[in-house]
Amino acid sequence: MTTTTSKRRKYVREIKPTWWKKLDFYKFYVLRESTSVPTVWFCLELFYGLICLGNGTFADKFVDFLQNPIVVILNIITLGAALLHSFTFFNMAPQMMNVIVKNERIDAKLVSRVFWGITALVSIIALILV
Template sequence: MTTKRKPYVRPMPSTWWKNLPFYRFYMLREGTAVPTVWFSIVLIYGLFALKHGAESWAGYVGFLQNPVVVVLNLITLVAALLHTKTWFELAPKAANIIVKSEKMGPEPIIKGLWVVTALVSVVILLVALFW
């Protein structure tokens, strides 16, 4: 025998994620993808400008000097750093490194990732400035 009652559907407002700080931060972290898309489009525009000659490249450099673009790129940088920080904090949870029959804490792994990031950034900066 079947019943004619309607099943209970729990109401779920579109702002459900605003109730807990964990979910708000999660949505912020996932939102870092939007500035990354912006930066990808800017880089692709730069590649096409480079392909089409000096005049097109000069227009691209002028575009990058626009104050609105500078602010958007700074927002993108902050978003990328936030995403990097959360990713580096996640990495030790995926790596089970045992030293002298004890599991290594997350701090050396996180610090190592930041050191590698800083070194690679400095090398890229030196190549860009002096090559």
């Protein structure tokens, strides 16, 4: 049995590394997904705090670490990234939910407001407990 190969070249569409820069939608998507990088920083920071707490050096080492200007700047960036991610999630998630009450779909804006209300309530309770 012989196999014949075609002399035609296979079509391969070129995809440039900057494909996402063409549309604002893609730019915002990449920005939103990149909010995971500051989240990794914050997780490592909390882990270091736990280590210091376990060693009994929380008041010395960890508090001094948090007062470093670079750490303060990174934490502000992390807060901004977390707020952006929360804002986009709370606006996007209700549009994907299909909650039906009395044969009518619940308004996405109402669900988004409920999400924000719960977030505010939990934040206030956490601030009171601290």
